[in-house]
Amino acid sequence: MDVIVFDNVTIGYDGNPVQRGLSFGVxxxxxxxxxxxxxxxxxxxxxxIIGLLPPISGTVYVLGCPATHVCEHRKRIGYVPQMNEIDPMFPATALDIVLTGIFPKLGLFKRPSRKHVELALNLLDEVGLSDKADAIFRELSGGQKRRVLIARALMGKxxxxxxxEPTAGVDVASEEQLVKLITKLHSENGLxxxxxxxxxxxxxxHIDKVIxxxxxxHVIGDRKTLFDREVLRRIYGREVDIICTPEQKYYILPEDHHHE
Ligand SMILES: Nc1ncnc2c1ncn2[C@@H]1O[C@H](COP(=O)(O)OP(=O)(O)OP(=O)(O)O)[C@@H](O)[C@H]1O
Ligand SMILES: [Mg+2]
Known part of the structure; x- marks a missing residue:
């Protein structure tokens, strides 16, 4: 069974389409x-996909449930938002932020238990931040903040x-480490x-499919689509270079012209 199904879906805001006719199964x-x-x-x-925004038309199913329905399936989705959407106004610690990841499962009015705190500490350890539980989230580096948000997303299993964009704005070394963490979580947990x-x-x-x-x-296809010069040129509106090293590793260049 496909865990995410889009059938001829138009997405956008207030009836204004951003993309039309999306059809795929994950x-x-x-x-x-x-x-x-x-x-x-x-x-x-x-x-x-996470049901925050209803499709303008077409149907979206996630884990067998219509995406916009508030049902049990939502608890089985972990979401790491774009960095600019996270700015706690109060001086929350890394542990506080990770703990908020249990609210969808717990319901709003229950307090996290000792068991949840232990889970949060284990997850901070898993993302390599065992020594940062009491650090103020706002004061962490960009790469560390990303790790906290990943731990938060893992709270609901x-x-x-x-x-x-989990790696936007972090340096190359941090980006590599984040990708390593994410691909490890992906394969070890069958996500x-x-x-x-x-x-x-x-x-x-690591890519199976690409949108x-x-x-x-839009163009939807397997990994090879990324090496199709013509598709890349249409998507980016300019020439994009594809490099293949002697070890058959591909690189798509450049990637700096459309950064924020
Ligand atoms: N809340 C909103 N209400 C109305 N229009 C919006 C809203 N959020 C985004 N848009 C518009 O929808 C379009 C797609 O925005 P979206 O944020 O999905 O782009 P993106 O591909 O994620 O871009 P980025 O790489 O900058 O994150 C843009 O034209 C944007 O202005
Ligand atoms: Mg975006």
């Missing part, structure tokens, strides 16, 4: 990349894990992973 255990320039609908697509990014190079080896979003159109 199988359990697959790793999907969602790629494209700014403003082409990557976050809009994610919000539609999700089957589907969705990342919206289905959706990964929004401007830069596919670090995840090329390429251009302005008002």
């Amino acid at each position: 199988k359990r255990g697959e790793f999907w990349a969602i790629v494209g320039p700014n403003g082409t609908g990557k976050s809009t697509l994610i919000k539609t 999700p089957e589907i894990l969705i990342f919206d 289905t992973t959706l990964f929004v990014t401007h830069n596919v190079n670090p995840i090329l080896d 390429l979003l251009g302005v008002g159109f």
